[in-house]
Amino acid sequence: MLEEDSRDGSIKMEFDFDAINEEDSPFPEVRASVSNIDDPEMPVMTLRMWVIGLMLSLIGGSLNVFFNFRQPAPTVSPLSLLIISYPIGKFFAFVLPIHTYRLPRWLGGLEFSLNPGPWNIKEHVLVYIMANVAIGPPYAINAIVVTQLNYHVRVDYWFSVLLVVATQLTGFGLAGLCRRFLVWPAGMVWPQNLVTCTLLNTLHAEDDETPGTITRYKYFLLVLTGSFFFFFIPGYLFQALSVFSWLCWIFPNNIPVNQLFGVSSGLGMSVLTFDWSQIAWIGSPLMFPWWAEAHIFVGFVLFFWITTPLLYYTNTWNLAYFPINDNNPYDRFGQYYNVSRVLDSSNHLNATAYNEYSPLYLPATYAMTYLLAFALSTCVLVHTALYHGRSLINGMKRMRVEPDDIHAKLMRNYPEVPDWWYIVFFVGFFLLMVVIVEVWHTTVPVWALLLAAFLPVLYVLPSGFIYAMTGQGISLNVLAQIIPGTLLPGNPIANMIFKAYAVQTLMEATSFVQDLKLGHYIKVPPRSTFLVQSVGTLLASFIQVGVKEWMFANVKDICQPNQPSDLTCPHNAVYFTASAVWGLIGPTRQFGPHSLYQPELYAIIVGAFLPLPFWLWQRRYPNSWVKFVSTPVILNGVSYIPPAAGINYSAWFATGFVFQYLVRKRNFAWWSKFNYVTSAALDSGTVLAAIVIFATLAFPRGGIYLNWWGNTVFENTADYNRVPLKTIPSGGIPLS
Secondary structure, X not given: OEEEOOOOOOEEEOOOOOHHHOOOOOOXXXXXXXXXXXXXXXXXXXXXXXXXXXXXXXXXXXXXXXXXXXXXXXXXXXXXXXXHHHHHHHHHHHHOOOOEEEOOHHHOOOEEEOOOOOOOHHXXXXXXXXHHHHOOOOOHXXXXXXXXXXXXXXXXXXXXXXXXXXXHXXXXXXXXXXXXXXXXXXXOOOOHHHHHHHHHHHHHOOOOOOOOOOOHHHHHHHHHHHHHHHHHHHHHHOHHHOOOOHHHHHOOOOHHHHHHHOOOOOOOOOOOOOOHHHHOOOOOOOOOOHHHHHHHHHHHHHHHHHHHHHHHHOOHHHHHHOOXXXXXXXXXXXXXXXXXXXXXXXXXXXXXXXXXXXXXXXXXXHHHXXXXXXXXXXXXXXXXXXXXXXXXXXXXXXXXXXXXXXXXXXXXXXXXXOHHHHHHHHHHHHHHHHHHHXXXXXXXXXXXXXXXXXXXXXXXXXXXXXXHHHOOOOOOOOHHHHHHHXXXXXXXXXXXXXXXXXHHHHHHHHHHHHHHHHHHHHOOOHHHXXXXXXXXXXXXXXXXXXXXXXXXXXXXXXXXXXXXXXXXXXXHHHHHHHHHHHHHHOHHHHHOOOOOOHHHHHHHHHHHHOHHHXXXXXXXXXXXXXXHOOHHHHHHOOOOOOOOOOHHHHHHHHHHHHHHHHHHHHOXXXXXXXXXXXXXXXXXHHHHHHHHHHHHHHOHHHOOOOOOHHHHHHHHOOOOOOOOOOOOXXXXXXXX
């Protein structure tokens, strides 16, 4: 078995003839990835862990906020920081003095050491946990930006940072209260953590390079360096390699060709791009299992390469008057929807002005996305009940009587976090949210805020339980817009804040629970995990809002369609469209009786019946391939459109096919050792290159741009200019 020695940090291989009788997890995948032994003397809350963890988390979080406003956008992944932190920790252990220091008695007399021994796996996993909860761009930033840019309401720094903190950390308190149901039971496997456990164990077992081989870290540096320098080609020197819509260059004015094969606003049937940030826009294709990639691509082809063109070219719902793929809503004159024309002085809907101006029209891919969201809302529940209902019921029963497995027993050696700590977090940050909505006069009533908090409380256990068991979570996205849209009609700002608080609380609760389970697997003291998660998230919130404030004060034309550095704010455009659909116009006007998009509501019924034929078929033929079909994954996998474009799926799948199917099948030894490292290196190198390009070439003194064919050919196409199939009639689309 693998065991890390706290004295020298190495991994010892031990064979025990009684191992067959050793207690271990009842789940084979856990036994294969997680050690069933622990060293309670291993240093954990070390000063170097805090320095490395906070440094990487704050830098990574800042970069991800920056790239949140870019399209396409590379991402600093927690896995990248896991690998980067390993040599930094080893370096600190090598150079820092081995000496014990004592604080003065008036400061408590605490003893500490800058170098308590070799860099170990528990310090390492705490750095990863801190990064995992702290580096993602806060969801509430979208609401802040849309409020400023689209609804022209001034938002100051303290409102922004307190809103981000409240939405981030309410979920933390909720997660801690659920750990007895979602963390301690052995049945809560959380398979996503098994990859991290495997990588951590192999990194700490690979201190010495075997002759004739290369370590993961050296390989990581080589790929990172290569991807760093290569990105300068599609990212600066020859940008047509990023927007590689070569058929559109040949037929620049052929609208159907540009819509089907285009990269900027098309459906991406050209497949090819040389830009990793395009390929990994929806997540690295090297990180998704092959079965999931196949499901997602089947859904993409079915709904966006077949159904969407059928709807578009038959002009269903007047779709052909608008670009086939866009992030923005339109009016009946073919222009971006001008919300200022339908707002009154209180930023609420003026119904008279709305009737005189225009209904809100959705581009084809946006209409398809909402149709799939309606279908998914019922499909995931029916699928879970049919395929996993018995397991869920048995699991619920076991959670009340299930004895501790070996991991839970080993964790009993450490003091548990009292429930009241988490209760203070949940209640405290909810009260902070109340203060925010009242002091800054956001028009969100306190009763609505109570309802926004109740939704994640209601869904956290079923969502977390289903996610831990089946990999399928429950999203509040549509529900968190329909409820305030119905109860607070015509109030887009209140709708956005309600949605941000409800959705982010559930998302953060799930993320925090997942990391609590990871700490459980690595045998990290629970109070150490608590401190790392809370401090990392709190500090990152201040820094991330600061980065957003700096960008909007200093970057010229940010969020404009032709921003030179591609800082076009795609996520904010999508958030604005949602606020207009659900908050301003409202679900009744947009999808209710006599509305243009009312037929989409039938997808709710279709979604409920969609899993049935596959379930019945696999019951009749248990060995059929149909048993592997997961309809929720097919529906949910394409939810990144918009803001993602077709190329982000087609190129993603092509790359995944190479690594996750061909390479894994034909050279499993290489794949198992280097696949995840390759993903992290490509992410890291691309992120570093994009930052260097922006800081040295694009931002200073108005920017330095190369004006030649390779950087302009794609701009002279119907794809780039988002040309619709049909021309708007004189006077606009007739109102029926």
